[in-house]
Amino acid sequence: MELSQADINREIEAAARHPGGPQPKHDYPPYRSSVLRHPKQPPHLIDPESIELWAPAFGHRDVADDEADLTIQHAGTPIGERMVVAGRVLDGDGRPVAGQLVEVWQANAAGRYRHQRDQHPAPHDPNFTGVGRCITGADGSYRFQTIKPGPYPWRNHRNAWRPAHIHFSLFGLDFTQRVVTQMYFPGDPLFGYDPIYQSITDPKARELLIAQYDHDLTTPEWSTGYRWDIVLTGTHRTPLDTDEDVA
Amino acid sequence: MTAVPGQTVGPFFHLGLEYPLMNELVPPAHPRAVRLHGRVTDGLGAPVPDAVLEIWQPDPQGHVPQAPGSLRRDGWTFTGWGRAATDPDGHYQFATLEPGATEPGRAPFFAVTVFARGLTDRLFTRAYLPDDPDVLAADTLLESVAPDRRATLITTREPGGLIFDVRLQGDDETVFLTYPRLRDAWA
Numbered sequence: 001m002e003l004s005q006a007d008i009n010r011e012i013e014a015a016a017r018h019p020g021g022p023q024p025k026h027d028y029p030p031y032r033s034s035v036l037r038h039p040k041q042p043p044h045l046i047d048p049e050s051i052e053l054w055a056p057a058f059g060h061r062d063v064a065d066d067e068a069d070l071t072i073q074h075a076g077t078p079i080g081e082r083m084v085v086a087g088r089v090l091d092g093d094g095r096p097v098a099g100q101l102v103e104v105w106q107a108n109a110a111g112r113y114r115h116q117r118d119q120h121p122a123p124h125d126p127n128f129t130g131v132g133r134c135i136t137g138a139d140g141s142y143r144f145q146t147i148k149p150g151p152y153p154w155r156n157h158r159n160a161w162r163p164a165h166i167h168f169s170l171f172g173l174d175f176t177q178r179v180v181t182q183m184y185f186p187g188d189p190l191f192g193y194d195p196i197y198q199s200i201t202d203p204k205a206r207e208l209l210i211a212q213y214d215h216d217l218t219t220p221e222w223s224t225g226y227r228w229d230i231v232l233t234g235t236h237r238t239p240l241d242t243d244e245d246v247a
Numbered sequence: 248m249t250a251v252p253g254q255t256v257g258p259f260f261h262l263g264l265e266y267p268l269m270n271e272l273v274p275p276a277h278p279r280a281v282r283l284h285g286r287v288t289d290g291l292g293a294p295v296p297d298a299v300l301e302i303w304q305p306d307p308q309g310h311v312p313q314a315p316g317s318l319r320r321d322g323w324t325f326t327g328w329g330r331a332a333t334d335p336d337g338h339y340q341f342a343t344l345e346p347g348a349t350e351p352g353r354a355p356f357f358a359v360t361v362f363a364r365g366l367t368d369r370l371f372t373r374a375y376l377p378d379d380p381d382v383l384a385a386d387t388l389l390e391s392v393a394p395d396r397r398a399t400l401i402t403t404r405e406p407g408g409l410i411f412d413v414r415l416q417g418d419d420e421t422v423f424l425t426y427p428r429l430r431d432a433w434a
Contacts, residue, residue, distance in 0.1 A: 061315045062315050
């Protein structure tokens with residue numbers, strides 16, 4: 001039986017009655033694909049050791065500067081609202097995560113991914129792939145020029161739509177800080193209907209995924225701007241370790 | 248400061264995360280290359296064809312690599328980091344070197360991260376080399392895991408390779424890890 005949005009909304013409300021802290025619940029039935037794919041055993045707590053206290057190193061050898069501009073990857077100009085998303089990557093103690101890899105991917109302005117599995121009958125844009133990479137600056141800063149992605153339907157339930165988002169993949173100062181998440185746009189009317197966004201049951205934590213419109217990042221006659229600062233979990237390394245890194 | 252919550256990689260992660268040679272930390276023809284591979288399965292034992300694994304490891308001498316170059320492999324630099332997506336049968340594979348002990352007497356392991364469609368947030372685990380029972384028996388993590396679940400953290404040796412299966416759910420579920428500063432990540 002195909003579930004309706006009303007069925008999913010009831011499940012979302014039921015799950016919200018047992019808030020699960022600031023991170024998404026692994027066991028979150030409204031997101032149907034999670035049912036057979038979440039561990040049932042609690043995670044095993046350990047102190048990180050050895051390689052876990054380090055992060056892989058990336059650098060300008062890995063990523064060319066123009067990979068941060070998703071609008072210049074083809075002969076023509078992509079269709080849609082040109083926008084910048086910029087911010088800083090910080091660790092849980094407020095220190096910048098410098099020289100680390102940030103990867104993004106997204107749908108085009110019509111809500112279509114350039115991926116074989118995306119069969120949503122919205123147009124592809126021959127001038128937009130939707131993939132970007134950059135290396136953070138010394139102050140943890142990153143900046144992508146792109147076009148605003150559209151919302152799109154998926155098959156979690158009948159008439160399911162994802163709020164517009166950009167996928168972000170982030171590395172920290174140690175292995176335990178690795179995270180992949182999604183950035184959303186302010187005021188999206190689909191937030192309340194989306195079991196992926198709602199899998200984070202703490203409303204304050206969910207809001208951390210929403211970029212803010214920033215007029216200072218908006219460029220005259222060219223592009224709107226959004227700011228999204230990203231705080232990772234705390235590193236398990238001491239500041240001394242990090243200093244040695246730089247030396 | 249509250250850490251940014253994770254979100255699923257979704258079904259289209261190949262678009263943003265795949266790149267050439269991502270799962271070849273060394274060329275497969277390297278004289279010391281091993282094939283680290285296995286299957287990712289769900290709570291019914293069915294293959295998970297849309298998962299992506301990352302490994303992070305010391306070199307065979309136990310040194311932590313800090314050279315860049317994982318995204319543009321030159322065939323010579325061992326960066327210690329790689330990424331592999333599962334195929335339609337849930338199978339993934341890496342060509343790599345065996346990790347060494349970062350300190351004498353410590354059990355060598357690969358640090359492993361698992362992402363998938365349907366997985367709301369990433370999972371951490373370890374894949375130990377299987378060879379030295381004394382070293383494994385003395386390992387802090389393995390010692391603290393129930394004996395009947397320890398095997399989920401240990402690779403199986405085969406000619407030229409190491410097998411490491413990941414069971415996301417079920418009776419033989421893989422042991423996944425959390426760390427002191429991540430405890431909030433789990434409901």
